[in-house]
Amino acid sequence: MNITIVGTGYVGLVSGTCLADLGHSVHCVDINEEKVTLMKNGQVPIYEPQLEEVFLRNIKGGRLFFTTDLSEAMRVSNVIFLALPTPPGEDGSADLSYVLEVAGQIGDLMTEYTLIVNKSTVPVGTSEKVYNLIKSKTQIPFDVVSNPEFLREGYAVEDFMNPERVIVGASSQKAFEIMDKIYLSLTNAGAKMIKMDEKSSELTKYASNSFLATKITFMNEIANYCEKVGADVDKVRLGMGSDQRIGNRFLFPGVGYGGSCFPKDVKALIKSGKEVGYTFEILESVEEVNQRQKTILVPEVEKYLGNLKNKQIAIWGLAFKENTDDIREASSLEIIEMLLNKGAKIRAYDSIAVKNVKKILGNKIEYAINMYECIEGADALIIVTEWGEFRNPHFDILEKKMNNKAIFDGRNLYNLDELQIHGFYYKSIGRKLING
Numbered sequence: 001m002n003i004t005i006v007g008t009g010y011v012g013l014v015s016g017t018c019l020a021d022l023g024h025s026v027h028c029v030d031i032n033e034e035k036v037t038l039m040k041n042g043q044v045p046i047y048e049p050q051l052e053e054v055f056l057r058n059i060k061g062g063r064l065f066f067t068t069d070l071s072e073a074m075r076v077s078n079v080i081f082l083a084l085p086t087p088p089g090e091d092g093s094a095d096l097s098y099v100l101e102v103a104g105q106i107g108d109l110m111t112e113y114t115l116i117v118n119k120s121t122v123p124v125g126t127s128e129k130v131y132n133l134i135k136s137k138t139q140i141p142f143d144v145v146s147n148p149e150f151l152r153e154g155y156a157v158e159d160f161m162n163p164e165r166v167i168v169g170a171s172s173q174k175a176f177e178i179m180d181k182i183y184l185s186l187t188n189a190g191a192k193m194i195k196m197d198e199k200s201s202e203l204t205k206y207a208s209n210s211f212l213a214t215k216i217t218f219m220n221e222i223a224n225y226c227e228k229v230g231a232d233v234d235k236v237r238l239g240m241g242s243d244q245r246i247g248n249r250f251l252f253p254g255v256g257y258g259g260s261c262f263p264k265d266v267k268a269l270i271k272s273g274k275e276v277g278y279t280f281e282i283l284e285s286v287e288e289v290n291q292r293q294k295t296i297l298v299p300e301v302e303k304y305l306g307n308l309k310n311k312q313i314a315i316w317g318l319a320f321k322e323n324t325d326d327i328r329e330a331s332s333l334e335i336i337e338m339l340l341n342k343g344a345k346i347r348a349y350d351s352i353a354v355k356n357v358k359k360i361l362g363n364k365i366e367y368a369i370n371m372y373e374c375i376e377g378a379d380a381l382i383i384v385t386e387w388g389e390f391r392n393p394h395f396d397i398l399e400k401k402m403n404n405k406a407i408f409d410g411r412n413l414y415n416l417d418e419l420q421i422h423g424f425y426y427k428s429i430g431r432k433l434i435n436g
């Protein structure tokens with residue numbers, strides 16, 4: 001099939017590339033000219049493991065094209081995926097302006113039956129809004145489908161190609177049939193397609209993300225409580241997670257959830273609830289607890305070092321999680337801001353996300369070229385992201401290079417006994433303080 005993807009960010013580029021790999025001809029459209037030029041030159045503009053290989057294979061195979069011109073793409077394809085941003089507005093609601101703007105353009109450009117497939121995360125009722133907007137512009141038949149995306153950054157290609165479910169919300173048989181064809185190779189390989197109405201489909205996405213955010217937050221609260229009563233959250237996590245009704249994934253406590261999805265989707269669902277007179281009390285608490293959790297280690301560093309003025313703090317990890325260059329709503333940014341306000345000096349290291357942080361923080365902090373340069377002369381080390389390279393450091397090098405042997409671990413990377421032996425002051429999340 002010929003497919004157009006509008007928006008080539010994490011979702012659009014991964015979906016487009018993977019759909020091309022399933023044999024479709026895919027025309028990716030983006031308004032960002034710089035990005036489109038890069039892609040036309042065979043460069044992937046984002047960091048996403050496995051993506052480059054599949055991207056290059058499909059460009060070479062003549063199935064993946066890039067343009068800034070929506071009309072050019074629409075001339076060859078009448079299935080259009082929207083993978084546009086839906087960032088939080090001032091009041092927390094999802095900003096639909098990108099989606100509605102492109103929907104309007106589609107309405108103006110359509111010349112034959114068109115299927116509009118919305119992959120962006122949008123509030124309940126958006127399919128209807130998109131439908132009404134296009135309907136106001138054309139007499140040509142069309143359908144609007146909700147097809148939310150569940151991929152995770154860092155594992156996006158793997159997740160797209162092996163989905164636990166493909167959710168399709170539509171109200172026309174023709175639309176369902178086209179969606180069946182698009183995903184045929186995945187459903188033939190065992191992926192489950194769940195068909196429903198558009199509103200339920202839209203809500204499935206928010207409900208899933210909000211549930212996962214709640215699960216993490218619940219564990220963060222259990223971890224905080226563990227510290228008060230002397231229990232170990234890692235043991236509690238393993239004990240709880242072995243009950244299949246609970247499951248062992250997404251139970252890792254830490255310095256809060258971040259990223260471009262959980263924070264904005266929790267906010268948007270709260271706001272959508274308010275619009276119909278419903279208060280999501282659980283989600284309001286989740287947001288509040290998560291906000292607090294993001295900077296929970298700063299007072300701990302203060303407890304250890306006293307006044308932070310001119311203290312040298314090393315930060316390992318800037319991305320909101322491992323395997324991505326994305327720093328949207330990253331805990332690192334909030335921790336750094338709080339430390340800077342307290343007069344601390346910061347040297348940070350993240351081999352992949354550093355370029356995005358430099359764009360925001362510039363020379364307010366120093367950037368190390370490797371994890372050991374980062375800790376030279378440090379009064380304390382804070383670990384924010386669980387990159388693999390931080391998991392087995394040479395503790396003897398840390399001991400030699402740091403001013404103090406003090407680690408504040410927001411991701412519980414190390415074995416407590418090992419840190420005890422190495423003689424580090426070691427504060428993690430929901431576990432006992434070592435050498436305190």
Ligand SMILES: NC(=O)c1ccc[n+]([C@@H]2O[C@H](COP(=O)([O-])OP(=O)(O)OC[C@H]3O[C@@H](n4cnc5c(N)ncnc54)[C@H](O)[C@@H]3O)[C@@H](O)[C@H]2O)c1
Pocket residue numbers: 006007008009010011012029030031032035083084085086098101102119120121122149150151152153260261
């Ligand atoms: N990032 C994720 O892991 C993820 C996963 C599932 C769902 N989602 C949802 O998917 C949507 C897209 O998220 P993302 O992270 O891929 O966004 P992104 O910000 O990475 O990419 C969006 C792209 O759209 C382009 N764009 C903006 N306006 C445009 C226009 N008028 N025409 C063409 N292109 C335009 C931008 O230039 C950018 O390249 C959001 O609703 C998000 O909530 C994201």
Ligand SMILES: O=c1ccn([C@@H]2O[C@H](COP(=O)(O)OP(=O)(O)O[C@H]3O[C@H](CO)[C@@H](O)[C@H](O)[C@H]3O)[C@@H](O)[C@H]2O)c(=O)[nH]1
Pocket residue numbers: 121149150151152153154209212216249250251252253254255256257258259260261262320321
């Ligand atoms: O046990 C855990 C798991 C995750 N996190 C944090 O939660 C955030 C989100 O992590 P993750 O879900 O892996 O990343 P995203 O790429 O944001 O993916 C989420 O958001 C996407 C956008 O909607 C969805 O498509 C995915 O299904 C959903 O997992 C990160 O800050 C993680 O550090 C934890 O603190 N503990």
